[in-house]
Every structure is written in C-alpha cells, then in structure tokens.
Amino acid sequence: MSSQEIPEKNLPSEQDTAHGAVAVAEDPFADPGLPPHKPRVQDIDERAAKRSERTVALLFTLSMLSTIGFIASFVAFPVEKIVYVWPLGHVSALNLSLGVTLGLALFCIGAGAVHWARTLMSDVEVADDRHPIEADPVVKAKVMSDFAAGAEESAIGRRKLIRTTMFGALAMVPLSGVVLLRDLGPLPEEKLRHTLWGKGKQLINMNTNEPLRPEDVAVGSLTFAKPEGLEEDNHEFNNEIAKAALMIVRLQPQDIKDKRELDWSHQGIVAFSKICTHVGCPISLYEQQTHHVLCPCHQSTFDLSDGARVIFGPAGHALPQLRIGVNDEGFLEALGDFEEPVGPSFWERG
Ligand code: FES
Numbered sequence: 001m002s003s004q005e006i007p008e009k010n011l012p013s014e015q016d017t018a019h020g021a022v023a024v025a026e027d028p029f030a031d032p033g034l035p036p037h038k039p040r041v042q043d044i045d046e047r048a049a050k051r052s053e054r055t056v057a058l059l060f061t062l063s064m065l066s067t068i069g070f071i072a073s074f075v076a077f078p079v080e081k082i083v084y085v086w087p088l089g090h091v092s093a094l095n096l097s098l099g100v101t102l103g104l105a106l107f108c109i110g111a112g113a114v115h116w117a118r119t120l121m122s123d124v125e126v127a128d129d130r131h132p133i134e135a136d137p138v139v140k141a142k143v144m145s146d147f148a149a150g151a152e153e154s155a156i157g158r159r160k161l162i163r164t165t166m167f168g169a170l171a172m173v174p175l176s177g178v179v180l181l182r183d184l185g186p187l188p189e190e191k192l193r194h195t196l197w198g199k200g201k202q203l204i205n206m207n208t209n210e211p212l213r214p215e216d217v218a219v220g221s222l223t224f225a226k227p228e229g230l231e232e233d234n235h236e237f238n239n240e241i242a243k244a245a246l247m248i249v250r251l252q253p254q255d256i257k258d259k260r261e262l263d264w265s266h267q268g269i270v271a272f273s274k275i276c277t278h279v280g281c282p283i284s285l286y287e288q289q290t291h292h293v294l295c296p297c298h299q300s301t302f303d304l305s306d307g308a309r310v311i312f313g314p315a316g317h318a319l320p321q322l323r324i325g326v327n328d329e330g331f332l333e334a335l336g337d338f339e340e341p342v343g344p345s346f347w348e349r350g
Contacts, residue, residue, distance in 0.1 A: 034125060042119045052119040059112030066105035073097035193341050195227075195244040197322055202228040203246065203271065203332040211331040212248065217269050222286035222293075223248040224274060227334070243342055245274035245282060246322060248332075249304055251291060258307035264323040266332065271322040272308045273342040276300055278315040280343045293319075316344075 042049040077094040084090050135143070156163050202211045203225040217223055225246040230237060253268045261270060272293075274282050281297035291305040300313030308319035320342050323335040 034127075037123075037125055040119065040123055043123060049120060052115065056112045056116045056120070059108045059115065063105045063108035063112070066101045066108065070098060070101035070105060073101055192243070192343075194337055195342065196230055196240050197227050197244055197334045197337045199334065199336050200327070201334045202327070203248065203324065203334065204228050204230075206245075213330055214267055214269055214326060214332060217248055217250045217332075219250045219252065219268075220288035221250070225271070225332075242275065242280075246271050247274045247283065247286075247293065247304075247319075249286065249291070251305055255291065255305050257305055258309075261305075261307050261321060264321050264335075266324050266326055269324065269332065270304060271324045271332075271334075272302075272304060272319040273322070273338065275319075275343040276315060277310075277317050277319060277342075277344060278313065283319075 042052050073094065077097060079092070079094055081093040082090050083093045083096070085096065088096075151157060156166075204210065204227065205212050205216070206224040206226050211228065212223065212225060225248050226241055227244050230240055230244065234240070248269060248271050251265075251268045251270060253262060253265070256262045256265065256268065256270070264270070274284075276283050276295040276297065278295065278298055278300050281295050283293050283295045283302070285294040285296060286292075286304075287294070290303075292301050292303055292311065293308075294301050295313065295315070298314050300315035301311050302308040302315070302319050303311050308321065310316075310318060320338045320340050322338055324332055325335050327333045
C-alpha cells in the first residue's frame with residue numbers, strides 16, 4: 001500500500017518525522033478503506049459493452065446447440081457403436097457424444113453467466129456494515145418472556161409426568177441409530193480369540209504342504225507353517241491363515257533367554273505367530289545372527305531369542321508363541337492354541 005492510500009490520521013505527524021520517527025501508524029489495525037473505484041472498459045465504451053453482450057449471447061447459443069446435439073446423439077448413436085478416439089482409445093460413441101455435448105452445454109451457461117457478471121452487470125461497490133451478533137436487550141427480553149409464556153401455556157412445569165416421559169422419549173430416539181450399527185456385519189464374537197491351532201495339530205510347511213519334522217528345520221532358517229487340515233481351496237482359508245500363520249525358527253537352546261520360550265520349544269525349535277502385533281502385517285524378515293524378525297510395514301522388530309519381545313517400532317507387545325512338541329510319528333505338532341489373541345494389541349483389551 002502506498003503512503004497515498006493510508007488515511008491521513010494514520011500517517012506520522014510532522015513533529016514525529018522531525019524527531020527521526022519512522023512512519024509508524026497510530027493505529028496499525030485501522031480500516032485502510034477501499035481503493036479508488038476504477039470503471040471497467042464496458043462502463044465507458046459502448047462498443048466494448050456490445051462486444052461483451054455478443055460474447056455472452058454466443059456462449060448461451062452454443063449451450064443451446066450443445067443441448068440439441070445431446071438429444072440428437074441420443075437418437076443417432078446405437079448403444080453398441082464403438083469408435084476410436086485418440087488418446088482415449090476405443091469408447092462408446094453414444095457415451096462420448098452425450099458426455100461431450102452435455103458438458104459443453106453446462107460449461108457455456110456457466111461461462112456466459114460469469115462473463116456477463118464480470119463485464120456488464122452493475123459494478124457499484126456496496127459496503128454492508130457488520131452488526132453485533134448479540135441481540136439487543138429489548139429483543140432478548142422479548143424472547144425470554146415469549147419462552148416463559150410458552151412454557152407456562154404448555155404446562156410443562158406443572159405436568160411432571162409429561163415432562164419426564166418427553167425427556168425420556170427424546171433421549172431414547174438416538175438409540176435407533178445406534179441399533180442400526182448392528183447392520184455393519186456380524187459380531188466377531190470369540191472368532192478373533194481362537195485360531196485353528198489345537199492340541200495334536202501337526203505343523204504343515206506352507207511351501208511344500210508337508211508335515212514338518214524337527215530335522216526339517218535348520219538352524220538359522222525361517223520356515224512358515226499352517227495347521228494341518230487347512231487347505232487353500234477352503235473358502236475360510238484366508239480368514240483362518242490370517243490368524244494361524246506361524247514362523248518356525250531353530251535356535252541353539254542355550255541362546256534362548258526366556259524360560260517360558262524354552263519350555264514351549266522343542267530342541268530349540270520355536271513357533272511364533274507370523275502376524276505383527278502392531279496392525280497385523282505378516283512378518284517375513286529374519287536376521288539369523290541376532291534372531292531378530294522385522295515387520296516390513298512399520299519396522300517393528302522382535303527378538304525371537306527373548307520371548308519375541310518388541311525391541312523397536314510401534315508394535316505394542318510380543319508375538320504370541322505356540323507351544324509345540326513332537327508326536328509319536330516324529331512330526332512337529334501343537335500342544336494347544338495360542339494363549340492370547342494374535343495380531344494387533346486391540347484384541348488383548350477385550
Ligand atoms: S504392522 Fe508391523 S510394524 Fe506395523
């Protein structure tokens with residue numbers, strides 16, 4: 001803003017400048033006022049106004065023609081007609097022509113209206129002062145007295161039974177909406193707390209689909225397993241494997257720091273849930289020197305030699321361990337289900 005546009009009362013006085021004061025306004029928040037009004041070319045040149053009028057009329061005429069084109073396309077193009085249009089490729093002639101003509105019709109109306117408003121409609125600047133939001137005391141008193149009169153006429157103060165039941169009815173109506181939430185789907189009930197693992201279920205190698213023997217699990221390797229009987233053609237396969245997927249690792253028994261982990265292992269073979277306890281991604285990266293596994297989603301890291309506790313990342317708790325043993329035929333088997341829900345820690349709180 002130039003000094004010419006600053007109201008005079010906000011400019012420093014001669015006395016201020018004489019003492020070296022810079023141009024500091026008395027009131028930095030004072031209304032700077034409106035810049036001087038400049039007439040548009042259409043306001044002073046009749047030929048320019050005529051040109052604008054013709055442009056607006058042309059846009060509205062184009063809109064009318066486009067609408068006629070829309071109707072003609074609807075009649076002319078059979079539904080099955082396909083045309084090649086670069087860069088869209090092969091498209092339905094009917095859909096394309098309907099879309100283009102309707103779009104053009106609406107665009108021309110909008111463009112014509114905007115051009116009309118910007119060039120020909122009244123350009124007078126109007127100031128509308130803000131009024132206080134609060135009603136004046138007379139209006140407030142009137143509202144309060146009307147309210148009191150209405151309450152008196154309705155007898156809500158005296159008719160306690162009506163008042164109580166009315167408040168009860170109003171309070172209960174929103175419950176209908178809460179009940180409708182039930183339509184979001186069946187409740188999970190206990191399904192998230194249990195997996196297909198159970199006593200005697202053999203551990204099946206997910207790559208070979210064969211039951212695992214202890215000698216199949218080499219030190220330093222990471223093997224994924226599923227419960228016996230869970231086949232991929234089962235329609236519940238995805239739901240069940242999302243809870244039951246296992247990571248099998250063989251450690252040197254002396255490397256296992258956690259006593260319960262050692263008790264639940266077999267000859268150093270430990271089985272942990274593959275489902276990350278943060279938000280449930282499948283864990284897939286194993287660092288054999290440190291016995292750390294890493295979730296690729298948000299880098300939660302678990303120490304498989306120490307009860308799969310979290311040593312880094314956002315996961316809230318350790319990976320659940322499955323207690324395993326060996327059956328009479330020498331195959332690895334579960335000795336029960338997980339003792340806690342697998343996956344995100346939300347379910348632990350239920
Ligand atoms: S899901 Fe594993 S770290 Fe987020």
